[in-house]
Amino acid sequence: MSVGERVRARLARRRGAAGVIDITSGRVRVLWALMLIAALLALPVGRAAGYRLADALCTGYGCAQATGAVPQCSSFGRDRAVAAETMSYARSAIDRPDLHLRGSGDGAVEITASPEASTATVPGGRSLPEDARLTYRFTDIDEARHWLLDHTESTGRAVDASTGPASTGAYAGYLRALSATGLLKAPGRTPQAVSTPVTLPAFEAQPAVLSEELGSGLRTQTIVPDFPLPDTPSLTHAAHRLGISDALVVEIVSTAAGEPQRLRFSGWGTEGWSLDALRAPDSADIDFSDQVDTSSTQLVWRSYSLDLRRASNRTVFDDLTGDHRAAGGPVVKLETGQFGVRPGTGQLNRNPYAALVDRLRQDAVFVEAQVSVPGLTRGEALTPDQLRPTHLRDVRGHALTVNTVDVRSADLSLAGATLDDVFSCETPGEPAPDDDAPDEEAPADGEERSPDDGSAIPQVGP
Amino acid sequence: MIYRPAWTSMLLGSIAIGAAAFAAALILGPALVQIAGETAARIGIIVALLLARFAWARAVSAWMWQRRAAHRRIAANVVSAAALGWIITAAPLLAISSTGASSLSAGLGIPLLAAAVDLLLCLSASWAGILASRPATASALVTEAKQPGILGPRLGP
Numbered sequence: 001m002s003v004g005e006r007v008r009a010r011l012a013r014r015r016g017a018a019g020v021i022d023i024t025s026g027r028v029r030v031l032w033a034l035m036l037i038a039a040l041l042a043l044p045v046g047r048a049a050g051y052r053l054a055d056a057l058c059t060g061y062g063c064a065q066a067t068g069a070v071p072q073c074s075s076f077g078r079d080r081a082v083a084a085e086t087m088s089y090a091r092s093a094i095d096r097p098d099l100h101l102r103g104s105g106d107g108a109v110e111i112t113a114s115p116e117a118s119t120a121t122v123p124g125g126r127s128l129p130e131d132a133r134l135t136y137r138f139t140d141i142d143e144a145r146h147w148l149l150d151h152t153e154s155t156g157r158a159v160d161a162s163t164g165p166a167s168t169g170a171y172a173g174y175l176r177a178l179s180a181t182g183l184l185k186a187p188g189r190t191p192q193a194v195s196t197p198v199t200l201p202a203f204e205a206q207p208a209v210l211s212e213e214l215g216s217g218l219r220t221q222t223i224v225p226d227f228p229l230p231d232t233p234s235l236t237h238a239a240h241r242l243g244i245s246d247a248l249v250v251e252i253v254s255t256a257a258g259e260p261q262r263l264r265f266s267g268w269g270t271e272g273w274s275l276d277a278l279r280a281p282d283s284a285d286i287d288f289s290d291q292v293d294t295s296s297t298q299l300v301w302r303s304y305s306l307d308l309r310r311a312s313n314r315t316v317f318d319d320l321t322g323d324h325r326a327a328g329g330p331v332v333k334l335e336t337g338q339f340g341v342r343p344g345t346g347q348l349n350r351n352p353y354a355a356l357v358d359r360l361r362q363d364a365v366f367v368e369a370q371v372s373v374p375g376l377t378r379g380e381a382l383t384p385d386q387l388r389p390t391h392l393r394d395v396r397g398h399a400l401t402v403n404t405v406d407v408r409s410a411d412l413s414l415a416g417a418t419l420d421d422v423f424s425c426e427t428p429g430e431p432a433p434d435d436d437a438p439d440e441e442a443p444a445d446g447e448e449r450s451p452d453d454g455s456a457i458p459q460v461g462p
Numbered sequence: 463m464i465y466r467p468a469w470t471s472m473l474l475g476s477i478a479i480g481a482a483a484f485a486a487a488l489i490l491g492p493a494l495v496q497i498a499g500e501t502a503a504r505i506g507i508i509v510a511l512l513l514a515r516f517a518w519a520r521a522v523s524a525w526m527w528q529r530r531a532a533h534r535r536i537a538a539n540v541v542s543a544a545a546l547g548w549i550i551t552a553a554p555l556l557a558i559s560s561t562g563a564s565s566l567s568a569g570l571g572i573p574l575l576a577a578a579v580d581l582l583l584c585l586s587a588s589w590a591g592i593l594a595s596r597p598a599t600a601s602a603l604v605t606e607a608k609q610p611g612i613l614g615p616r617l618g619p
Contacts, residue, residue: 013493020521020524020525020528021521021525022525023467023468023471023472023521023522023525024467024468024471024525025474028471028475029471029474031478032474032475032477032478033478035478035479035481035482036477036478036481036482038482039478039481039484039485042482042485042488042489043485043488046485046488046489047488049488049489050488050489050490050491050492050493051492053489053490053492053493054492054493054495054496057493057496058493058496058497058498087471149492152495153500154499154500154503155491155492155495156493157504158487158491158492158494158495158500158503158504158507159484159487159488159491159498161503161504161511162480162483162484162486162487162488162491162507162511163483163484163509163548163551163552163555163556164508164511164548164552164579165508165512166579166580167552168553169555170484170555170556170559171555171559172559172586173555173556173557173558173559174484174488174555174558176559177554177555177558180558201601224541238548240468266580285614298498356518357540
């Protein structure tokens with residue numbers, strides 16, 4: 001007997017016939033049957049159980065995607081109601097740039113998605129351009145988060161991996177099967193609004209986004225003029241008076257019939273500005289700063305909302321937009337040109353922007369949010385892309401996550417109104433904020449925030 | 463060519479492993495993705511799935527080899543039963559996810575690739591099973607020489 005045969009025989013003696021499993025035994029068959037039954041029972045409830053497990057783990061340990069802990073807020077009064085309705089305090093940058101979750105102060109959560117990401121059809125069957133965005137609204141953050149996870153490619157890819165390394169589509173099929181059998185309650189399957197970028201040939205300096213509510217027909221036009229507008233210095237001056245510089249967002253909400261309902265001016269906050277200075281009788285003569293405050297790692301986002309259903313406000317608005325309505329569409333253009341002084345004569349001319357500032361400082365709801373931009377260090381200037389307002393970035397797919405530190409508001413129609421905290425928020429798993437306590441979450445000077453900060457701090461999309 | 467006890471056992475195991483892997487991925491997938499990231503989650507799930515399939519194919523191969531089945535016969539049983547098991551568990555979901563004829567034809571390449579991976583896995587598992595059971599079989603052969611009939615009927619070439 002050779003050496004090799006001797007070794008093999010010794011190994012065989014050691015292992016014996018018991019080294020091979022009897023695959024036909026009843027015990028093995030029972031094991032497979034139990035596994036199969038357990039898997040079949042898990043199919044109808046597996047998705048919900050998986051999301052619950054993810055929620056629990058994200059709340060307990062934090063997640064790469066900041067959709068875990070979202071504050072539950074309450075707000076009161078006209079200014080707070082407007083602020084809650086219009087200020088987003090939470091947003092999420094997830095694995096694809098065309099899908100975002102955003103929470104508002106009134107508790108509503110909305111998700112913007114590209115037609116491709118949402119895999120939805122618009123009621124009426126109208127075709128949408130590639131750069132359009134669909135908005136889905138949810139009353140419950142859990143429903144929104146689960147919708148988001150259903151449409152996040154990562155979740156689908158991970159589940160698809162269970163059917164083989166090269167397999168894809170199993171999770172989509174599973175969701176369809178659940179929907180077909182009525183086991184998947186899917187609110188928000190139909191988009192509530194459609195947003196489309198609008199660029200009018202003659203108004204290149206005023207790129208806009210037009211958002212249309214599919215149910216009520218309400219339209220929101222978001223104009224993001226190049227700032228400062230070189231041919232309209234009075235708009236630049238008005239923005240500086242309002243404590244805004246470097247970026248300006250003008251939003252106009254109209255009914256389906258084109259009746260303006262609300263006007264909002266927003267932008268990055270300048271240094272050395274105060275609400276008292278704006279409300280002072282001689283505010284027009286004050287030389288306001290045009291520099292965005294970058295003295296700390298936190299920036300200020302300021303917003304003014306004006307009710308255009310009031311006659312005095314509507315008059316100013318009509319003067320501001322003139323007859324600049326695009327033919328065949330609801331797009332509004334802001335007046336441009338030299339105002340205040342008649343060119344060549346030195347005589348005073350009408351100035352719709354000065355009139356607008358007067359209405360804003362007397363009747364607007366003012367909201368001021370302190371935000372931090374992850375990665376931004378003290379004194380560092382923001383890049384043009386960072387300064388571009390979120391509204392436009394959302395639609396064009398360039399997301400920038402900024403974290404809210406504080407949101408305050410004031411109803412300027414009330415004499416002596418002061419800035420008060422907008423929201424009374426409780427973040428699940430977070431201790432209640434203490435105004436007097438030092439901000440332990442704030443990084444030291446020059447220190448960068450980690451990307452995971454979003455899971456601990458409410459986020460904002462100004 | 464098909465040896466029914468081994469083939470049905472391989473098929474049953476494949477179906478059970480496929481269904482259990484999908485259910486486990488449903489429950490653990492979202493948490494794994496959010497905590498460890500998509501790549502790590504995918505790798506983890508795929509490795510667990512392939513290990514389970516490999517282990518069962520290896521066990522079936524070893525059992526058949528112990529019964530003195532030829533290589534070709536082992537491979538034919540293991541591969542065909544594993545492929546049918548994969549089709550039974552995954553094909554319905556993949557078919558539901560493809561609504562139009564165009565998407566169905568566009569997606570044909572992916573199931574073919576999955577089948578190729580499965581084929582390689584089963585072949586390697588059958589060889590691993592054969593190698594693993596060789597010592598046991600050799601030992602049994604020695605015993606058989608002394609006590610004929612212990613191995614049962616020969617399965618043939």
